[in-house]
Amino acid sequence: xxxxxxxxxxxxxxxxxxxxxxxxxxxxxxxxxxxxxxxxxxxxxxxxxxxxxxxxxxxxxxxxxxxxxxxxxxxxxxxxxxxxxxxxxxxxxxxxxxxxxxxxxxxxxxxxxxxxxxxxxxxxxxxxxxxxxxxxxxxxxxxxxxxxxxxxxxxxxxxxxxxxxxxxxxxxxxxxxxxxxxxxxxxxxxxxxxxxxxxxxxxxxxxxxxxxxxxxxxxxxxxxxxxxxxxxxxxxxxxxxxxxxxxxxxxxxxxxxxxxxxxxxxxx
Amino acid sequence: xxxxxxxxxxxxxxxxxxxxxxxxxxxxxxxxxxxxxxxxxxxxxxxxxxxxxxxxxxxxxxxxxxxxxxxxxxxxxxxxxxxxxxxxxxxxxxxxxxxxxxxxxxxxxxxxxxxxxxxxxxxxxxxxxxxxxxxxxxxxxxxxxxxxxxxxxxxxxxxxxxxxxxxxxxxxxxxxxxxxxxxxxxxxxxxxxxxxxxxxxxxxxxxxxxxxxxxxxxxxxxxxxxxxxxxxxxxxxxxxxxxxxxxxxxxxxxxxxxxxxxxxxxxxxxxxxxxxxxxxxxxxxxxxxxxxxxxxxxxxxxxxxxxxxxxxxxxxxxxxxxxxxxxxxxxxxxxxxxxxxxxxxxxxxxxxxxxxxxxxxxxxxxxxxxxxxxxxxxxxxxxxxxxxxxxxxxxxxxxxxxxxxxxxx
Numbered sequence: 001x002x003x004x005x006x007x008x009x010x011x012x013x014x015x016x017x018x019x020x021x022x023x024x025x026x027x028x029x030x031x032x033x034x035x036x037x038x039x040x041x042x043x044x045x046x047x048x049x050x051x052x053x054x055x056x057x058x059x060x061x062x063x064x065x066x067x068x069x070x071x072x073x074x075x076x077x078x079x080x081x082x083x084x085x086x087x088x089x090x091x092x093x094x095x096x097x098x099x100x101x102x103x104x105x106x107x108x109x110x111x112x113x114x115x116x117x118x119x120x121x122x123x124x125x126x127x128x129x130x131x132x133x134x135x136x137x138x139x140x141x142x143x144x145x146x147x148x149x150x151x152x153x154x155x156x157x158x159x160x161x162x163x164x165x166x167x168x169x170x171x172x173x174x175x176x177x178x179x180x181x182x183x184x185x186x187x188x189x190x191x192x193x194x195x196x197x198x199x200x201x202x203x204x205x206x207x208x209x210x211x212x213x214x215x216x217x218x219x220x221x222x223x224x225x226x227x228x229x230x231x232x233x234x235x236x237x238x239x240x241x242x243x244x245x246x247x248x249x250x251x252x253x254x255x256x257x258x259x260x261x262x263x264x265x266x267x268x
Numbered sequence: 269x270x271x272x273x274x275x276x277x278x279x280x281x282x283x284x285x286x287x288x289x290x291x292x293x294x295x296x297x298x299x300x301x302x303x304x305x306x307x308x309x310x311x312x313x314x315x316x317x318x319x320x321x322x323x324x325x326x327x328x329x330x331x332x333x334x335x336x337x338x339x340x341x342x343x344x345x346x347x348x349x350x351x352x353x354x355x356x357x358x359x360x361x362x363x364x365x366x367x368x369x370x371x372x373x374x375x376x377x378x379x380x381x382x383x384x385x386x387x388x389x390x391x392x393x394x395x396x397x398x399x400x401x402x403x404x405x406x407x408x409x410x411x412x413x414x415x416x417x418x419x420x421x422x423x424x425x426x427x428x429x430x431x432x433x434x435x436x437x438x439x440x441x442x443x444x445x446x447x448x449x450x451x452x453x454x455x456x457x458x459x460x461x462x463x464x465x466x467x468x469x470x471x472x473x474x475x476x477x478x479x480x481x482x483x484x485x486x487x488x489x490x491x492x493x494x495x496x497x498x499x500x501x502x503x504x505x506x507x508x509x510x511x512x513x514x515x516x517x518x519x520x521x522x523x524x525x526x527x528x529x530x531x532x533x534x535x536x537x538x539x540x541x542x543x544x545x546x547x548x549x550x551x552x553x554x555x556x557x558x559x560x561x562x563x564x565x566x567x568x569x570x571x572x573x574x575x576x577x578x579x580x581x582x583x584x585x586x587x588x589x590x591x592x593x594x595x596x597x598x599x600x601x602x603x604x605x606x607x608x609x610x611x612x613x614x615x616x617x618x619x620x621x622x623x624x625x626x627x628x629x630x631x632x633x634x635x636x637x638x639x640x641x642x643x644x645x646x647x648x649x650x651x652x653x654x655x656x657x658x659x660x661x662x663x664x665x666x667x668x669x670x671x672x673x674x675x676x677x
Binding site for chain 2: 125126132138140141144148149150151153154155184186187190203264268
């Protein structure tokens, strides 16, 4: 059974702007955000997985996006080093919580930015890692040293898709769905070389954070607004669970950003 | 040209980071040289590459480095040079670095300092206060001077072969043997000298006595008269032969105009005595004692004459530098701004001059002895042409070509 980490959105809101989606003037509707998060929690809980909750902290509105807590492989937890000061305060809470549950914290050097599962997703037999906007490519080498696995670094070039999990979603059969133009030419070539059966997401669907999906075996929990993608995934035998995510997309996140796997993989 | 060394580590092959970095270097107009590359054997193994990146300007390189760092390139901080004090006047510390004649930089205090001048077979003295590095000979060094030792922190930039234009100097170690045609190359050389004259280059002739003895002196005079010579390097004997020829029509007693002429050394000594009595070559020209010949032409056309002595010299003629250390200094100083050098029929003098030339100086060596030609051009691998021939027909053909082309002008 997969284990997941979520964080209730009690203190969630747009209190600063650190990506093109955030707009303090527009803000979020707290009640609606609560409702959408609860639907996600309920949907994930209904699937074959166990959902853990970390207590939210006042003044850390983005703690709700647990994917950025770190990367968990087996009993190893690699805490994030957030690029933005606004989120740096989340790190000790996540690390402490994981350590209390007997995960071994493997710290990256403090000068290397790394934003956890948001920029590190296993696909096939490699760990795909995004870099430039949030994570440094140098952190990828440190991950490879810690985990001893093949790390494929891909450059992200569209600031709207600033984390890898906003534009790339690996599937258990070794394929993936992705938004190609979020990557530079080399990144696209690399992904095409290492991933078979790629599903290209249309630009008009990608902007609904369609790639920001939680995949639990044959079940895919994703934001609503991507009928073409859903049809393709259903053709391939996946069950799609479409959820309203408007209040979190306002902060540049959706289903996957709100979820961290514990662990993402048992081993490399 | 400035350069930095970068290192890449990680899964740089699978992620296409290595080709991306190389592409970025080229698309920014810079160049790279892969120094070392290790490809991981197993899937999870990381790879490594060390790459030297060079660009035209420091700013261009800095901007490129900023981009490459984003993709994981680590810029290697080059180590500073190691220094040791000269233990005594005229003595270098052990393990002192020996220079080539190529452009050389030393790294000190995080800065790259160019060694000036680019001089073969020297040591490098570093002045911390002035942040200056100079190539020094034994006699330049005084006790306590800081001298570069070992190989660390030194970067040598070899002269690159030009890719934008081709001339006769753009071939590696071009030597035209005795049995090969020379007219075309002499014509090319003539054109090069004309270009040099127009561009206000400095042309130096290193002249051996054979020029006078073979009766080719008047061809050299034609070059001087055509403003193709700015500086004349020769020994005491060349000047003595030339004066003897001018005064008596002989060289070492022989009249080159007569077949199988024989004679004693008497005229040679009388010629030297005349110049000594006059107070020097220029004085002899002023006093109208010396009215023809190469030396005369040099004085009349303001060609700088640099005469140095040798053990067997008679005289010497006034103005000859007989102290060898002093002679080296004078020659170096007089070669500093030279752009073209013709080494004509003199082994020892040619080798001495060749060893003092910057690698960018275009060099022509003419000698009947192939070994002499080879040795003289070896220090200028990309800027030298050697012709194995008697100097007389060479000078005649060159002077004829330049005189005729002047008429055409």
